[in-house]
Amino acid sequence: MNRREFIRLSSILGAGALVPALPHKLMAMLIAENDFTKADFGPDFKWGVAAAAYQIEGAWDEDGKSPSIWDQFTQHKKRKIKTRENGNIACDFYHRYEADIALVKEMNFNVFRLSAAWTRLLPEGTGKVNQKGIDFYHRVIDSCLKMGIEPWITLYHWDLPQVLEKKGGWANRDVVSWFSEYAELVTKTYGDKVKNWMVLNEPMAFTALGYLLGMHAPGRIAPRKFLKAAHHTTMAQAEGGRIIRKNVPNAYIGTTFSCSHVEPKSEKEGQKRAAHRMNSLLNRLYVEPLLGMGYPTDDFPFLKKIEKHIQPGDMEKVTFDFDFIGLQNYTRVVTKQSALIPFVGANQVKPEKRGVVPDNLTEMGWEVYPEGIYKVIKQFAAYKNIPPIIITENGAAFSDTVESDGKIHDTKRIDFFKKYLGQVLRAKREGVDLRGYFVWTLMDNFEWAEGYKPRFGLVHVDFKTQERRIKDSGLWFKAFLK
Ligand code: FCB
Numbered sequence: 001m002n003r004r005e006f007i008r009l010s011s012i013l014g015a016g017a018l019v020p021a022l023p024h025k026l027m028a029m030l031i032a033e034n035d036f037t038k039a040d041f042g043p044d045f046k047w048g049v050a051a052a053a054y055q056i057e058g059a060w061d062e063d064g065k066s067p068s069i070w071d072q073f074t075q076h077k078k079r080k081i082k083t084r085e086n087g088n089i090a091c092d093f094y095h096r097y098e099a100d101i102a103l104v105k106e107m108n109f110n111v112f113r114l115s116a117a118w119t120r121l122l123p124e125g126t127g128k129v130n131q132k133g134i135d136f137y138h139r140v141i142d143s144c145l146k147m148g149i150e151p152w153i154t155l156y157h158w159d160l161p162q163v164l165e166k167k168g169g170w171a172n173r174d175v176v177s178w179f180s181e182y183a184e185l186v187t188k189t190y191g192d193k194v195k196n197w198m199v200l201n202e203p204m205a206f207t208a209l210g211y212l213l214g215m216h217a218p219g220r221i222a223p224r225k226f227l228k229a230a231h232h233t234t235m236a237q238a239e240g241g242r243i244i245r246k247n248v249p250n251a252y253i254g255t256t257f258s259c260s261h262v263e264p265k266s267e268k269e270g271q272k273r274a275a276h277r278m279n280s281l282l283n284r285l286y287v288e289p290l291l292g293m294g295y296p297t298d299d300f301p302f303l304k305k306i307e308k309h310i311q312p313g314d315m316e317k318v319t320f321d322f323d324f325i326g327l328q329n330y331t332r333v334v335t336k337q338s339a340l341i342p343f344v345g346a347n348q349v350k351p352e353k354r355g356v357v358p359d360n361l362t363e364m365g366w367e368v369y370p371e372g373i374y375k376v377i378k379q380f381a382a383y384k385n386i387p388p389i390i391i392t393e394n395g396a397a398f399s400d401t402v403e404s405d406g407k408i409h410d411t412k413r414i415d416f417f418k419k420y421l422g423q424v425l426r427a428k429r430e431g432v433d434l435r436g437y438f439v440w441t442l443m444d445n446f447e448w449a450e451g452y453k454p455r456f457g458l459v460h461v462d463f464k465t466q467e468r469r470i471k472d473s474g475l476w477f478k479a480f481l482k
Contacts, residue, residue: 036425038481046150046436047481048111049104049458050393052157052201054087055445057117059094063132066123068159069169069210073217080219083451090446092466097140099468103459104442105147107474108481112149113392113438114140115157115201118182121189125161126181134189141193151194152438154256155183155240157201158210158217158448165218170207170229179236183243191248198326198392199240199255203233203286212343215449223302223343231309234289238320255290256326256392259283260333261375265349273299274337274346281344282333283379287325289318291383302343324435326392327380330364332372362416363397363454364447370419377427377434388433394420395440397447397454400471408460408471417473439477443468 038047054070061067067075074086093100104112118125120133144151156179160169164178187197209216212226220226237255244253260282264275277300284296285303294315297304334354338347351360351367360368373394380386396416400408421437428434443459446452452463458474461467470478 036422040425041428041434041437044435046111046390046438047109047477048113048150048152048436048438049107049109049442050113050438050440051093051115051442051445052154053115053117053120054090054157054159055441055447056091056093056100056443058087058089058092060086060088062094063120063136064123064130065117065120065133067162068117068119069162069165069217070159071119072162072165073219077219080215081449081451083453085446085451087446089463091443091461091463094136096466098143100442101140101143101147101149103468103470103474104144104149107458107470107478109439109477110148110150111152111196111436111438112144112442113152113154113198115154115159116186117159118156119159119161121185122161122182123163125164126178129185137190141190145193150196152196152198153186153190153194154198154201155179155186156199156236158206160218169211169218170232171211171220171222171225173228173232175232176235176239180239180243183240184247187244187247191244191251195248195250196252197244197248197254199244199253200233200237201256202258202328203230203237204282205258207233208281224305227303227306228309230285231306231314234286234318235314237286238290238318241320241322252323254322254324254326254387254390254392256328257283257287257380258328259376259380260329260331261369261372261379262333262335265334265336265354270337271335274344275335276300277303277344278333278335278346278348283376287380287383289315290320290322291385292319293383322387324388324390325380325386326390327376328393328440329373329376329391330362330394330396331366332369332375363399364450366396368396368416368419370416370423372423373420374423374427377424377432378430381427381432388435390434390436390438391424392436392438393440394424394437395456397456400444400455400460402460402462402469406469408469410471410473413471413473414476417476 060071078084123130141151207229211220211229214221244251262275262279264271280296280300288296295306334349335346336349341347356367398412400410441456444455444457444461447454460469460471
């Protein structure tokens with residue numbers, strides 16, 4: 001099983017029937033096609049590109065960095081990576097950051113969302129600080145500031161120190177204090193320069209893929225560990241927010257969630273219940289405790305078992321008043337009931353099995369479904385005390401080629417962005433407090449268990465020469481954001 005399969009339960013998948021999609025498609029078409037400009041999003045709207053340390057930095061063992069779970073996973077569980085590749089070199093951002101940040105500027109974005117690698121800063125997970133690692137992010141941050149780009153830092157984008165994984169990783173309750181120590185260090189070190197922060201990247205993805213499905217590092221298939229990891233992650237999420245608030249004056253603080261609009265393949269009761277469980281897992285698990293609503297265990301026996309890992313006082317500690325939440329959306333999930341799938345009892349109906357044509361699928365096998373982003377925005381915005389929303393990731397992988405004119409004419413990606421942005425604007429016009437939109441991603445990079453094959457970048461990377469070329473989609477943004 002690979003990562004494509006994840007968004008299909010994020011992994012829990014199967015076959016199925018046709019879904020009536022026409023009205024949605026018509027709607028999307030009516031809204032989309034460039035009937036908007038940058039100005040429609042408002043003067044303070046943030047436009048960014050996002051990236052993550054492990055996917056771009058390379059220099060995996062340089063200047064005192066220790067191995068993360070992703071170094072371990074890609075080097076010792078090679079078969080889990082479709083192409084047997086790893087992030088040892090990746091985009092070599094560690095050495096080329098300055099030119100890469102210049103590309104962010106060149107395309108007229110004002111935000112660069114990036115993550116810090118815990119293993120560069122605290123190679124032993126806790127304790128001794130690695131000055132060379134500290135210096136690296138100072139250089140990156142200074143370059144951004146010099147070029148007029150706001151650095152937005154994610155504390156954790158999936159690369160736990162391997163030394164901590166050996167002690168149980170996210171399934172060990174001590175991770176909350178390990179993470180707190182790391183968060184203290186990062187925010188005290190860079191807090192005078194960096195004002196915009198995100199605590200976690202997609203907790204659902206890294207706990208489920210890492211501890212339940214074994215598709216991502218650390219590669220465990222252990223439902224009990226997943227539930228423990230989920231609770232500890234929820235605790236770290238709020239604790240991280242508190243630490244940033246304490247250490248960074250005037251900070252703007254958020255955390256991010258993966259989300260996909262979930263719908264049942266039919267309106268039958270059993271199907272609706274299956275979709276309900278899938279939705280609880282994919283979209284509700286991490287946000288509801290944060291908002292003081294507890295875990296979404298209603299009608300979901302497997303999830304109810306998380307309660308075993310809750311200690312007195314925990315459910316107060318998992319709440320935090322974030323300044324914004326980051327939503328990350330790519331596609332939708334259509335579910336069917338399935339007794340064969342343990343724990344969730346639901347399965348995804350693959351897009352191919354419900355009539356989605358290949359032309360409407362990305363390289364990840366994900367359906368292009370613009371209205372899905374509108375629907376998840378509305379779903380999250382409906383929570384009573386939800387803070388403002390930023391789309392902290394959205395994008396698509398297509399099989400780009402450098403053509404004879406030396407350019408990358410990625411018209412499908414441009415079309416994707418126009419349609420998705422149209423739907424973001426639709427939600428904003430209906431009154432959702434949306435403050436920004438960040439593209440996944442600056443440049444083609446290491447796409448986790450898929451290797452380098454899916455290219456998500458606005459900038460094409462030749463991984464043999466490290467040559468960068470702005471794709472037509474990057475040029476489209478450049479003109480759009482002018
Ligand atoms: C998100 C991840 C990001 C990237 C995109 C395609 O789930 O946060 O690192 O892999 O998917």
